Amino acid sequence: MKSFVLLLSLTVLSGCYYDNEETLYPESANCTVPTTSTFSVNVLPLLTNRCNSCHGGSAPSGGIILTSHTEVIKYVNNGSLMGSMNQTSGYSAMPKNSGKMSSCEIGTIQEWIDLGALNN
Ligand code: HEC
Incomplete structure (x- = not known):
């Protein structure tokens, strides 16, 4: 159960990072x-x-x-x-x-x- 919560939060956290990527690194919008x-x-x-x-x-x-x-x-x-x-x-x-x-x-x-x- 603990590892499931950890996995879930990792997924959510990496989701946020991913969403912000183009804001942080505008050049990736050109790809x-x-x-x-x-x-x-x-x-x-x-x-x-x-x-x-x-x-x-x-x-x-x-x-x-x-x-x-x-x-x-x-x-x-x-x-x-x-x-x-x-x-x-x-x-x-x-x-x-x-x-x-x-x-x-x-x-x-x-x-x-x-x-x-x-x-x-
Ligand atoms: C710094 C070294 C490193 C880099 C860079 C790396 N790998 Fe790996 N990869 C590993 C090691 C060590 C394993 C075996 C142990 C493990 O699964 O963590 C592995 C395992 C894998 C597996 C088997 C995973 C599984 O769950 O069966 C795949 C597929 C794979 N790598 C693909 C990639 C791809 C695609 C990239 C580039 C996007 C990449 N790797 C970059 C070190 C690396």
């Missing part, structure tokens, strides 16, 4: 989710910047590699990619030890998934 989000142009650069300091290289965190479509698609299919970035309860919040990704960054990856999560 637009591409209508045709592709793996190579839109998704991989985000993963490289925000995730692969841990999920790349010879000893990837948690054994999870996010440097190729073959690997990334596994976590699309089991729901943990979006679950961890959206910081949904039941998933480890990612990127670990740093702020939640912006709604535009998350939206760019969601758009690629909505278009079929192709290796494009």
